[in-house]
Amino acid sequence: MITLQDIRKVYRNGPLEVEALASVNLTIERGEFVAIMGSSGSGKSTLMNIIGCLDVPTSGKYVLDGEEVHALDEVRLSSVRNRKIGFVFQSFNLLGRQTVLHNVELPMMYGGLNRIKRTQRALELLEKVGLGGRVKHKPTELSGGQRQRVAIARALTMDAPILLADEPTGNLDSKSSEEVMELFKNIHQEGTTIILVTHEPDIAAHAERVLWFGDGKLLRETRKGCAAI
Amino acid sequence: MSMWESILVALDNLRVNKMRSLLTMIGIVFGVMAVVTVVSIGQAGQASVINELSNFSEGYFVVFKTAGEANSNANITLRDLNEARKVDGVKYASTSSSFQMSEMRGTEKLQLNLLATTFDMVKMQKIDMVAGRFFNAQEQRTKQKVLVVEADYAEKVYGSAERALNRKVKLSGGTFQIVGVYKPQKSLLGDIGGTAYSVYAPIESMPDSSAGRYISSLEIVSETPEQMDDLMLEMKEWLALRHNAEPEHFTSQSGKEAQDMVSSVFGILQVVIGSIAAISLLVGGIGIMNIMLVSVTERTREIGIRKAIGATPGAIKLQFLIESVILSFLGGMTGALLGLLVGAGVSLVMDLPSVVSFWAIVLAFGFSATVGIFFGYYPANKAAKLQPIEALRYE
Numbered sequence: 001m002i003t004l005q006d007i008r009k010v011y012r013n014g015p016l017e018v019e020a021l022a023s024v025n026l027t028i029e030r031g032e033f034v035a036i037m038g039s040s041g042s043g044k045s046t047l048m049n050i051i052g053c054l055d056v057p058t059s060g061k062y063v064l065d066g067e068e069v070h071a072l073d074e075v076r077l078s079s080v081r082n083r084k085i086g087f088v089f090q091s092f093n094l095l096g097r098q099t100v101l102h103n104v105e106l107p108m109m110y111g112g113l114n115r116i117k118r119t120q121r122a123l124e125l126l127e128k129v130g131l132g133g134r135v136k137h138k139p140t141e142l143s144g145g146q147r148q149r150v151a152i153a154r155a156l157t158m159d160a161p162i163l164l165a166d167e168p169t170g171n172l173d174s175k176s177s178e179e180v181m182e183l184f185k186n187i188h189q190e191g192t193t194i195i196l197v198t199h200e201p202d203i204a205a206h207a208e209r210v211l212w213f214g215d216g217k218l219l220r221e222t223r224k225g226c227a228a229i
Numbered sequence: 230m231s232m233w234e235s236i237l238v239a240l241d242n243l244r245v246n247k248m249r250s251l252l253t254m255i256g257i258v259f260g261v262m263a264v265v266t267v268v269s270i271g272q273a274g275q276a277s278v279i280n281e282l283s284n285f286s287e288g289y290f291v292v293f294k295t296a297g298e299a300n301s302n303a304n305i306t307l308r309d310l311n312e313a314r315k316v317d318g319v320k321y322a323s324t325s326s327s328f329q330m331s332e333m334r335g336t337e338k339l340q341l342n343l344l345a346t347t348f349d350m351v352k353m354q355k356i357d358m359v360a361g362r363f364f365n366a367q368e369q370r371t372k373q374k375v376l377v378v379e380a381d382y383a384e385k386v387y388g389s390a391e392r393a394l395n396r397k398v399k400l401s402g403g404t405f406q407i408v409g410v411y412k413p414q415k416s417l418l419g420d421i422g423g424t425a426y427s428v429y430a431p432i433e434s435m436p437d438s439s440a441g442r443y444i445s446s447l448e449i450v451s452e453t454p455e456q457m458d459d460l461m462l463e464m465k466e467w468l469a470l471r472h473n474a475e476p477e478h479f480t481s482q483s484g485k486e487a488q489d490m491v492s493s494v495f496g497i498l499q500v501v502i503g504s505i506a507a508i509s510l511l512v513g514g515i516g517i518m519n520i521m522l523v524s525v526t527e528r529t530r531e532i533g534i535r536k537a538i539g540a541t542p543g544a545i546k547l548q549f550l551i552e553s554v555i556l557s558f559l560g561g562m563t564g565a566l567l568g569l570l571v572g573a574g575v576s577l578v579m580d581l582p583s584v585v586s587f588w589a590i591v592l593a594f595g596f597s598a599t600v601g602i603f604f605g606y607y608p609a610n611k612a613a614k615l616q617p618i619e620a621l622r623y624e
Binding site: 053055074075078079081082087093094095097106107109110154 | 234245536537540541542543
């Protein structure tokens, strides 16, 4: 369902050209749990941003559910982000001034759901991530682990088929990390495709498939239960 | 996201930055206040002057030597006035010349504005007598030094209107006897003129009362209002014949025309001063743009988050545009209210009719909303065009 063909991303900085991604070819099927690993500067985050439609490739073809995403304009891209992709960031990226409930409702506001449905769905999801009692709190009043769970609830609101997580446990202690990974597992079992960027091997160990990146290239990949290819 | 929700989000953002929102709004408040004040005071003044001009009887007009006319034969004299009364269709004829005089009362110097006129004036113009009477034809013919003074003067000098009657007033032209006291119409110009008291005296009682004395104009009332237009032309021809001049050497103007002229002068004044006031609205608008640009930069990350979860460029643009429109609209509302209050206050102090200008308010609202959209558009567009990933990375 995600097909990347010859994806390149070049950053221009004056006369300097930096190749963040050099011809990446990749297919991820529906329902996979994929971890992307690599050192910093390996291109793994750039790839993640391109898959998440936050960034556009310099060249190459990106097909998502049969749709040629690389050719879409900003309005269509925002719709793709809204309906198809749920984001979980390392730094949570919640709106600090708004309540937990409002934060979770936000994607549904842009998605055009009515108020009653929105609130109902948001409360349901907050219950699911174990924050049913904190809906009126501001994110600043929550711990890191709780904030990340709010972000996960937000990523699930539109029933997006893909969940992208960029170092989701990078700012969390080990206990919170485990709770978050537990949630991901449950979400995965319900059929959502999960793509997770990390540099921690024990986090990547939760995934069925691990992609190793370096110098903007896909170096190798391993599947659970299989030797490195 | 619905419009209503966008408005709520915008209000929320403005609330969080209370002080900043307030200060930004003040620019618009003063701009709109200035415009509304100018227009409402202008309209009150206009209404007042027109009201004053409508004190004249129907069929009233003046004839004077055309401005800039060099023909010295065309100077109107006192003799013309006396003959004009006999012209067919003329009901009343009069003239008035004003003299600035001062009078010493003990150590205080009173300023008087003496209007030298004829006995008919009381019939041509609304003059409310509160004591005594206006001077009559007999007194005028015999060059009696009689005076009709305004009520404020009588009260100031003698304590009351009645006590002023038959008193003597020493002026530079001689000693005058008070025969009547009148209450002047509320006058914008008189009030602006300040402290001078208006008094009437017969024109024949002035030092030069010869028949050949020049007068500035003839003031005429026609027998019937319908006759006025014809009589205005006839009087010019009549004067031309008497002075061996051309009718074009004289100009006649009706009370209605004078009203129209005053209206247009006030209209122009309002537009000019209003435009100057509108510049402050422009400055206020730039203030809004400035603060919106700051706000967009400050909230770059928030914009990134909203975009990441599916906000379209249009939704982001609308959000910022609504914020700037709310700022300028609230400012406009406050400004219009303050402007009306100031206008009403000034009208009260200056004794003008209080006029609430519908158009001034519509103008202020329209203008401030336009300012909000115009100056909010650029920052809103800037926000809408941010690349999601760059906005998210912004620290």
